[in-house]
Amino acid sequence: MTKTYQSRILNILATEENTGKPAVFNRPLAKRRFKNVYDVHGTIMRTARFMATDKLLKRIGPGQFKLTPKGRKVAVKA
Numbered sequence: 001m002t003k004t005y006q007s008r009i010l011n012i013l014a015t016e017e018n019t020g021k022p023a024v025f026n027r028p029l030a031k032r033r034f035k036n037v038y039d040v041h042g043t044i045m046r047t048a049r050f051m052a053t054d055k056l057l058k059r060i061g062p063g064q065f066k067l068t069p070k071g072r073k074v075a076v077k078a
Contacts, residue, residue, distance in 0.1 A: 005034075006056070009044070010051075010071055010075035011075055012025065012029070012033055013025055013067040014072065014076070023066060024066055025065040026065070027041065030044045045063065048065050055068055
C-alpha cells in the first residue's frame, strides 16, 4: 500500500514531535525527506498548503507549517 503525500507529511511531523525536535515542515525538510520528487515546491509544498486550508497544518510563516491538533489525530490514525 502506498501512502499519500498528505499522510507522509503528517507522519513526518508526528515523529519529529515525538522525538523532541522542532516539528516545522519547510522546504529543506521536504527536500531531505522526499528525495525522489523532482518538483518539491510544486507537489509537496502545494500539498502542505492544501493541508493548511483543511486545518491539518497551521502556516506559521512563508513556506513553514506546524501540526495542528486535528492533524495529530489524523496522523495517529494513519
